[in-house]
Amino acid sequence: MQTYLDFEKPVAQLAERVAELRETAAEGAVNIDAEIGRLEAKADRLLRDTYRQLNAWQKTQVARHPNRPHFKHYVDALATDFVPLAGDRNFGEDRAILGGLATLNGRRVMLIGHEKGDDTASRLRHNFGMAKPEGYRKAVRLMELASRFGLPLVTIVDTAGAFPGIQAEERGQAEAVARSIETCLSLRVPFVAVVTGEGGSGGALAIAAANRVLMLEHAVYSVITPEGCASILWRTADRAPDAADAMRMTATDLEGLGVIDRIVPEPLGGAHRDHAATVRAVGEAIGAELDALCTKSGRELRDERRAKFLRMGG
Amino acid sequence: MSWLDRVRNSIPFIAKRETAENLWHKCGKCGSMVFVKEWEDNLNVCPRCDHHDRIGPRRRFAQLFDSGRYQLMAEPIVAEDPLRFRDTKRYTDRLKAARAATRERDAFQNARGCIGGREAVVGVQSFAFMGGSMGAAVGAAFVVGAREALQHRCPYVVVTAAGGARMQEGILSLMQMARTAVAVSQLKDAGLPFLVILSDPTTGGVTASYAMLGDVHLAEPGALIGFAGQRVIEQTIREKLPEGFQRAEYLLEHGMVDAVVHRKDLAGTLAQLIAYLSPREREAA
Ligand SMILES: [Zn+2]
Numbered sequence: 335m336q337t338y339l340d341f342e343k344p345v346a347q348l349a350e351r352v353a354e355l356r357e358t359a360a361e362g363a364v365n366i367d368a369e370i371g372r373l374e375a376k377a378d379r380l381l382r383d384t385y386r387q388l389n390a391w392q393k394t395q396v397a398r399h400p401n402r403p404h405f406k407h408y409v410d411a412l413a414t415d416f417v418p419l420a421g422d423r424n425f426g427e428d429r430a431i432l433g434g435l436a437t438l439n440g441r442r443v444m445l446i447g448h449e450k451g452d453d454t455a456s457r458l459r460h461n462f463g464m465a466k467p468e469g470y471r472k473a474v475r476l477m478e479l480a481s482r483f484g485l486p487l488v489t490i491v492d493t494a495g496a497f498p499g500i501q502a503e504e505r506g507q508a509e510a511v512a513r514s515i516e517t518c519l520s521l522r523v524p525f526v527a528v529v530t531g532e533g534g535s536g537g538a539l540a541i542a543a544a545n546r547v548l549m550l551e552h553a554v555y556s557v558i559t560p561e562g563c564a565s566i567l568w569r570t571a572d573r574a575p576d577a578a579d580a581m582r583m584t585a586t587d588l589e590g591l592g593v594i595d596r597i598v599p600e601p602l603g604g605a606h607r608d609h610a611a612t613v614r615a616v617g618e619a620i621g622a623e624l625d626a627l628c629t630k631s632g633r634e635l636r637d638e639r640r641a642k643f644l645r646m647g648g
Numbered sequence: 649m650s651w652l653d654r655v656r657n658s659i660p661f662i663a664k665r666e667t668a669e670n671l672w673h674k675c676g677k678c679g680s681m682v683f684v685k686e687w688e689d690n691l692n693v694c695p696r697c698d699h700h701d702r703i704g705p706r707r708r709f710a711q712l713f714d715s716g717r718y719q720l721m722a723e724p725i726v727a728e729d730p731l732r733f734r735d736t737k738r739y740t741d742r743l744k745a746a747r748a749a750t751r752e753r754d755a756f757q758n759a760r761g762c763i764g765g766r767e768a769v770v771g772v773q774s775f776a777f778m779g780g781s782m783g784a785a786v787g788a789a790f791v792v793g794a795r796e797a798l799q800h801r802c803p804y805v806v807v808t809a810a811g812g813a814r815m816q817e818g819i820l821s822l823m824q825m826a827r828t829a830v831a832v833s834q835l836k837d838a839g840l841p842f843l844v845i846l847s848d849p850t851t852g853g854v855t856a857s858y859a860m861l862g863d864v865h866l867a868e869p870g871a872l873i874g875f876a877g878q879r880v881i882e883q884t885i886r887e888k889l890p891e892g893f894q895r896a897e898y899l900l901e902h903g904m905v906d907a908v909v910h911r912k913d914l915a916g917t918l919a920q921l922i923a924y925l926s927p928r929e930r931e932a933a
Contacts, residue, residue: 512861515825536825543829640833643823646787646826647820648727
């Protein structure tokens with residue numbers, strides 16, 4: 335069943351009307367095909383208009399939508415011959431970040447990404463996509479493996495942030511994130527990151543300091559959640575919509591600021607309405623970026639990546 | 649000052665009213681009234697309870713460099729208020745107020761001088777300036793300090809202090825984590841030591857970037873050091889935090905810092921480290 339967001343209410347009402355009419359039609363009372371067609375076209379137009387002008391807070395809701403495609407969907411649809419790799423060789427296996435060897439459209443790569451899970455059991459297993467130090471240390475391990483064996487790195491970024499907890503602090507959450515960022519910037523292989531949902535602060539950047547950073551049209555990427563920013567600067571989380579707007583966290587904003595390199599368009603009404611089309615578009619964009627990067631030497635790739643981030647903020 | 653004043657000043661509760669406010673410092677931890685001169689001579693550490701007070705760049709430079717002599721480096725100019733950010737106040741107004749209050753341009757300053765007779769560049773973050781938060785100016789200053797160390801082939805020492813990212817610069821403040829990490833990598837590639845002194849408080853994006861990428865990490869006693877804020881953790885896990893959580897001694901216990909060093913021993917410890925790790929020393933040996 336489709337989960338509707340608050341701002342999608344008018345669309346939801348139309349869909350409900352269509353469903354009712356279909357039921358009536360099924361009872362064979364009257365022929366209402368024309369009426370159904372008219373309403374469906376109206377719903378499409380409404381959806382298109384709504385999604386064309388989403389504000390930053392609405393996009394945050396879309397980016398967090400429970401039906402949005404996650405890492406697993408990208409692996410299933412894009413990767414052949416996927417070999418999952420686990421563990422940080424130090425403490426444990428953190429399922430908030432998954433990774434492994436994958437073949438994308440004939441090209442062998444290392445694929446790493448946050449996984450939020452999509453039902454209660456899997457959300458708990460993946461800790462809602464919020465990684466602990468061992469998750470970032472696993473990412474470092476896999477990134478270094480990729481670099482050593484000349485495999486391009488592709489990351490799928492979708493997290494509210496690194497997990498804030500006592501044990502995570504004890505095991506050095508800050509150090510793990512810092513080391514992961516440092517590793518991103520030292521790799522001598524092509525590196526493409528795609529922010530597919532929430533790009534939540536350091537926990538996202540830890541696997542996103544890439545040669546090319548792509549972003550889905552309605553994804554968001556920010557230094558802190560709008561709720562967090564609002565509760566600090568406005569002293570109430572109720573001002574999250576204002577904070578979202580002020581922080582400039584949409585794909586268009588970030589492209590303008592030079593923080594991301596390419597926006598991948600989403601299907602009508604957002605990625606959650608059409609997984610196949612979304613995943614295909616992301617796959618094609620990754621392929622195009624890797625084609626361009628694979629002509630460069632390892633040294634060039636690392637130096638260009640470093641130079642790009644060294645300039646950030648002027 | 650007469651001996652009578654001296655006696656009177658050493659008895660906090662009597663002297664307070666009779667002496668100019670700026671002659672006394674009230675300890676933020678134990679509440680003792682300490683004569684400012686005595687407190688400053690003690691490196692802004694409470695002589696009663698050893699509480700290490702927060703200090704800004706100038707005072708820190710004076711304490712760390714040989715004979716308190718150093719050359720202040722110019723602060724880089726960056727685009728101000730790139731997002732035209734406004735919450736309950738304009739970001740530009742917050743910057744103006746912070747500059748007026750601290751007489752600093754932003755929250756990070758560099759200086760060059762000698763420590764234990766050997767050249768070093770020292771960068772100090774200023775908590776007094778908007779909570780030491782890291783925006784483009786802090787990131788750019790860090791890069792400038794690292795570059796100076798590269799040019800002089802000497803160590804880069806950084807004293808951290810920050811509540812986290814400069815939210816008013818949005819994603820650009822986040823990008824400073826990657827930017828400063830690049831500067832650290834360049835020092836490492838050049839074989840130059842990057843030494844970190846964690847002072848109270850160091851949290852958020854600063855901890856999760858250059859503060860945890862040092863060749864050696866020293867921390868001041870009692871300093872709060874962590875990734876997530878304590879309130880955020882309490883709200884997430886819904887339990888009380890253990891005693892001493894995220895304090896320097898706790899980090900030492902968990903393997904995140906090499907030593908907790910009293911402020912009076914900091915310059916000496918740095919001199920020792922620099923003597924061992926300085927590239928010229930290695931070449932000569
Ligand atoms: Zn005291």
